[in-house]
Amino acid sequence: MYPLRRNRRLRTNEAIRSLVRETIISPNDFLVPLFVVEGKNVKEEIASMPNYFRYSLDLLENEVKELWNMGLKSVLLFVKVPDNLKDNQGKEAINPNGLMQRAIKTVKNACPEMLVMTDVAFDPYSAYGHDGIVQNGMILNDESVDLLAEMSVSHAEAGANFVAPSDMMDGRILAIREALEDEGFTETGIMSYSAKYASAFYGPFRDALDSAPVDMKNIPKDKATYQMDYGNRFEALRETEMDIDEGADIVMIKPGLCYLDIVREIKNAVDVPVAVYQVSGEYAMLKAAAEKGWLNHDAVMMEQITAIKRAGADVIASYFAKDVVRLLNK
Numbered sequence: 001m002y003p004l005r006r007n008r009r010l011r012t013n014e015a016i017r018s019l020v021r022e023t024i025i026s027p028n029d030f031l032v033p034l035f036v037v038e039g040k041n042v043k044e045e046i047a048s049m050p051n052y053f054r055y056s057l058d059l060l061e062n063e064v065k066e067l068w069n070m071g072l073k074s075v076l077l078f079v080k081v082p083d084n085l086k087d088n089q090g091k092e093a094i095n096p097n098g099l100m101q102r103a104i105k106t107v108k109n110a111c112p113e114m115l116v117m118t119d120v121a122f123d124p125y126s127a128y129g130h131d132g133i134v135q136n137g138m139i140l141n142d143e144s145v146d147l148l149a150e151m152s153v154s155h156a157e158a159g160a161n162f163v164a165p166s167d168m169m170d171g172r173i174l175a176i177r178e179a180l181e182d183e184g185f186t187e188t189g190i191m192s193y194s195a196k197y198a199s200a201f202y203g204p205f206r207d208a209l210d211s212a213p214v215d216m217k218n219i220p221k222d223k224a225t226y227q228m229d230y231g232n233r234f235e236a237l238r239e240t241e242m243d244i245d246e247g248a249d250i251v252m253i254k255p256g257l258c259y260l261d262i263v264r265e266i267k268n269a270v271d272v273p274v275a276v277y278q279v280s281g282e283y284a285m286l287k288a289a290a291e292k293g294w295l296n297h298d299a300v301m302m303e304q305i306t307a308i309k310r311a312g313a314d315v316i317a318s319y320f321a322k323d324v325v326r327l328l329n330k
Contacts, residue, residue, distance in 0.1 A: 035080060
């Protein structure tokens, strides 16, 4: 007795597999992280992130135009702040002529239709490498939130379409939303890092921005008091629901691959777009394994990206964005 339904009929060749494929990757899926530094004519490769670079503002302009021509329409900006401008108050973060503010204007001048999201966090500006003000060995929550709200308004004034608070301080989404509304930035969106875990996958990113916590007495050695414990699942739902209630337009899960169960849980529970950040460590691992010849770079890259979207991601922040689009266009 032969089965009436043979599932393999839908796998016979590439034409039928493509026709019935459930998860399709396109340039519209991606948010491209960009690292910005001071200087001129600077394009510095990040040692722990092969073929990924920090750009000075003049070369940032070229990069943004290239992204747009490739069909990549959204960027997420990060800045590497000089050490002499770092402190424990975040003064440089709200400087209207700061690097982030100038980077926003550079992108908008180069490509007005590009969607610009900005990292709202204290750590690039912190002398201690933390996402908040440090006092007596603790990361202060409410005082840090006040600064994050000021920072968000400053980014909106410079032209940001969305601010993306990545700090995990309690209550910061409501404070940012209220500050933006009070200043008339009703159209400025918030993409909240709602479920950001205290992960070991962030190392290369911290190299890129020189933003790792400093090793000093009476300074927390990691970010475990504010980023989430990676053993927790239901906490991610609570965090995300609270952020939506406070005014988040998009919610993010970070990192990606080890947290796809969380992505699906949140996608099933919320009615706003869900973003996933495929982080620097995930990027670096594949680049290193491919360089050794242990993995097929393009095949594994596409499998990972597809898994993230299949899990429920509406937006994928990924350092592979250009690699993926080039492959799709072959």
